[in-house]
Amino acid sequence: MTAVRTRPAATALEPxxxxxxxxxxADADGVRAAAEADAARVRAAAEAKAAETLARARAEGAADAVELLETQRARTRRSMRARELAAQRVAHDDLRxxxxxxxxxRLRDGPGRELREALVVVARRLLGPHAVLTDAPGGGIEAEAGGRRVDLTLDALTARAVDRLGADLDGLWSA
Known part of the structure; x- marks a missing residue:
């Protein structure tokens, strides 16, 4: 009997x-729909944040690349200029x-004595009549008096003459 009674009660409770x-x-479907909507919002926010981070990283990378390129170009320009100046220095030294x-x-052929006399006159005019004169091994003289010294060697005189060419020598580098 009990079994028969349970069945009508189960049937009665079926609705x-x-x-x-x-x-x-319905509640589960609502919770699932809310969870899916929430997950979609979180995913969209994460994708937007990732896209923003990627765009910022790309922009920073591009800016870094531009800065690196400019640094490299400046370094290359300095290096080229240093090489150019070194070549000019070599050419200038060769000219001297x-x-x-x-x-x-030229002086070996005769006017050496006259040049020496002219240099003595210059030295005495600059340092006075008591200047001590010394013949330089390569030609010309050196003079000294009262702690002052005058270099009238052929090397020094020629170097000063070449140096006085100044801007005229610049034309040699810019052709």
Whole structure:
């Protein structure tokens, strides 16, 4: 008997059970829909944040690349200028050496004595009549008096003459 009674009670409660199940399914569907909507919002926010971070990183990378490129270009320009100046220095030194050699060669042929006398006059005019004069091994003289010194060697005179060319020598580098 008990078994028979349970069955009519279960049958009688079937509409309540169905309503409770429908209600639970509806609540579960609502919770699932809310969770999916929340997940979609979180995913969209994360994607937007990632896109923003990526865009910022790309912009910073591009700016860093531009800065690095400008630094490299400046370094290259300085290096090229240093090489150019070194080549000019070598050419200038060669010109001095060639000029000194040419003057020595020219003086070997005779006017050396007259040049020495002219240099003595210059030294005495600059330092006075008591200047101590010394013949330089490469030609010309050095003079000293009262702690002052005058270099009238062929090397020094020729170097000063080449140096006085100044801007005229610049034309050699810009052709």
């Amino acid at each position: 309540v059970r169905s309503a409770v199940l429908r209600r639970a399914r 050496r060639l000029a000194v050699d040419a003057v020595r060669e």
